[in-house]
Amino acid sequence: MYITIGTGVGAGIISNGKLLHGMLHPEGGHLLLSRHPKDSFEGACPYHKNCLEGMAAGPAIEARWGMKGAQLADRKEVWELEAYYIAQALVDYIMVLSPQRIILGGGVMHQEHLIPLVREEVTRQLGGYIKTKELEDMEHYIVLPSLNDNQGIMGALKLAVDEYQLEKIG
Ligand SMILES: [Zn+2]
Numbered sequence: 002m003y004i005t006i007g008t009g010v011g012a013g014i015i016s017n018g019k020l021l022h023g024m025l026h027p028e029g030g031h032l033l034l035s036r037h038p039k040d041s042f043e044g045a046c047p048y049h050k051n052c053l054e055g056m057a058a059g060p061a062i063e064a065r066w067g068m069k070g071a072q073l074a075d076r077k078e079v080w081e082l083e084a085y086y087i088a089q090a091l092v093d094y095i096m097v098l099s100p101q102r103i104i105l106g107g108g109v110m111h112q113e114h115l116i117p118l119v120r121e122e123v124t125r126q127l128g129g130y131i132k133t134k135e136l137e138d139m140e141h142y143i144v145l146p147s148l149n150d151n152q153g154i155m156g157a158l159k160l161a162v163d164e165y166q167l168e169k170i171g
Contacts, residue, residue: 004090032093032094033051042061057090091143105144
């Protein structure tokens with residue numbers, strides 16, 4: 002599973018080598034979240050307020066704290082709250098999809114101190130309910146992308162190549 006957290010939040014799920022697609026592409030960025038008891042921010046999504054995108058995307062960070070994420074790099078509370086919301090979504094994805102690996106990309110994830118907080122928070126929120134070898138090795142389970150921020154275009158090209166090969170087979 003790949004999740005991009007930047008201007009918005011988007012998610013893609015590969016299952017048995019194919020991109021998961023139902024009546025529409027899944028809208029994993031709009032998973033509804035519980036607000037942190039100390040967070041009074043209403044949420045920035047015009048449709049749901051407190052969905053993942055509304056609580057944790059770049060524009061939500063800017064609206065909540067009055068500054069862009071890049072200017073808040075040394076504010077611990079910003080990233081703890083960010084990890085709280087991202088982890089809540091990941092726990093729900095883990096419960097429903099049981100992904101073998103989760104890749105977190107997008108501009109917000111450029112804050113390198115964020116991913117260890119997300120891993121810790123996912124473990125805490127899972128509460129020990131699921132036990133797998135993947136979850137015991139969080140550093141290899143929740144990871145950053147390895148495609149130099151070209152993962153969007155690389156994924157698009159892969160879809161085009163797959164489609165072309167399907168057509169050739171007829
Ligand atoms: Zn939303």
